[in-house]
């Protein structure tokens with residue numbers, strides 16, 4: 079009897095995880111952003127922000143898509159070093175969004191690269207939700 083309940087719980091968990099593509103790291107981060115005041119997450123805003131150009135830290139017009147592209151199933155390329163950036167989609171790249179510290183580190187660095195400032199918790203929550211749906 080107990081065993082059946084565990085099997086059912088595991089099945090429910092995997093069903094949920096596979097539709098939302100969330101990871102424990104992204105669940106933890108979204109909870110953190112909510113604790114920092116984010117009440118409504120807007121994936122469409124994240125999508126619009128992804129290609130929004132601003133003057134980056136080194137004086138060039140940049141957006142997230144400058145390095146990551148707009149097709150999340152394909153690899154991107156760093157605009158300067160030309161180093162390949164593995165695909166951002168969790169569907170094709172199982173290593174994506176699995177480490178809370180790594181995600182925060184790159185949000186910080188990349189928002190400065192693209193927009194010459196750090197992103198707000200709201201912007202990060204919108205980006206993350208948009209990215210997980212790709």
Ligand code: HEC
Pocket residue numbers: 128140141142143144145146156157163164173174175176177180181184185188189191192193205
């Ligand atoms: C100058 C090039 C560049 C720009 C512009 C850029 N990124 Fe990145 N991004 C990278 C690199 C390089 C990595 C680290 C390598 C990797 O994870 O494959 C990375 C990694 C990330 C990660 C970590 C993903 C993970 O699996 O943990 C996130 C989140 C991210 N970027 C979001 C953004 C967002 C949001 C923007 C726009 C505000 C952006 N990036 C703009 C180059 C860039």
